[in-house]
Amino acid sequence: MEYVTAHGARIPALGFGVFRMSDAEVEAVVPAALEAGFRHFDTAQIYKNEAALGRALDAAGAKRDELFLTTKVWVDKYAKGQFAASVDESLDKLGVDKVDLLLLHWPGDSVPVPEQVALINEVQAAGKTRFIGVSNQNVSQLRESARVSPAPIVTNQVELHPYIDQSRLAQAAQELGIAITAYYGMADGAVPKDEALQKIGAQYGKTAAQVALRWLVQQGYIALSKTARPARVAENFDIFDFTLSPADMQIIAGLSRPDGRIVDPKGLAPDWAA
Structure with a gap:
């Protein structure tokens, strides 16, 4: 396993995400993920499977100190009292006293970013998460979050795959010492x-999916992979046993296109150009 370090957080560069997975799928695939070597698991309140992930990890005998657990607070909890209570509920479902990384899931358009950041800092100060981060923020929001947050923002989790150019955001994150975590690496099945x-x-004896994941990790990003099939x-x-050539890296980067973004929910997503 390779690791990405940001503001003291040492994060496994390859994580296992459980977005759009049922409880039964989570409980079936997590043992296989642990056996393969995954220790970084990513869920969210809105996925409705935090409890299933917690049960699966416990049933498989996973050692808590070997895991890196991430969850995310949903936008309807961005309020005093509700935010902390929702985190308590997430911890109870996961069966842990704290997560390793807690994220603000979407910036939304109703609660100002500084207020969101203040809420997540309160939760970290209470010892309920080791590190904090954001998700789906644009450049200006990320800069604002880093500026107003007493604790370091360690990552911004965003859509990232060969068909979307996130170089502007990645440059800003690098300047701030913030890691980029890539979701939708398979571009919803296109990769x-x-x-x-x-x-x-074919040059490396690898699949297209493996190439895309390697492309992400080789750039220093944290990549979230996902499958509901234990065999995959x-x-x-x-x-981790091959390195893409500079020419291949350039070819993959050249696949980006103006309409490459897939996830862009109204009322949740920011102005991506900002």
């Missing part, structure tokens, strides 16, 4: 079917 990525993978878990983890 495994991509002929250019398949061709690159080992493939997702098997990306």
Whole structure:
């Protein structure tokens, strides 16, 4: 496993995400993920499967001190009292006394970013998370979060795959010492079917999916992989025994396009150009 370090947080560069997975799928696949080598697990309140993840990790005998657990607070909890109570509920479902990383899930358009940041800092000060971060923030929001937060913002979790150019955001994050965590790395199923990525993978004896994950990790990003099929878990983890050439990295970066963004919910997403 490779690691990404940001403001004292040492985060496994490859994580296992459980977005859009049922309780049954989570409980079936997590043992395979642990066996493959995954120790970084990413969930969220809105996924409705925190409890399933907690049960699966416990049933598999996972050692808490070997895990890096991330969850996210949903936008309807961005209020005094509600925020902390929702985190308590998440911890209870996960079966832990604190998570390793707590994120603000979306910036939304009703609660100012400084107020959100103040709430998550209160939770960290109360010892309920080791580190804090944000998700789906644009450049200006990320700069504002870093400026007003008493505790360091360690990551911004955003959509990132070969078809979207996030270089401007990545540059700002680097200047702030903030890690980028990539979700939707498979571009909702487009990556495994991509002929250019398949061709690159053939040179290394790897799949298109493995190439895309390696491309993310090789740039210093934290990549979240996901599969509900236990048989596919080992493939997702098997990306640390090869290095993409500079030419291949450039080819993959060249796949980005203006309409590459997939996730852009109204009322939750910011102005991405800001």
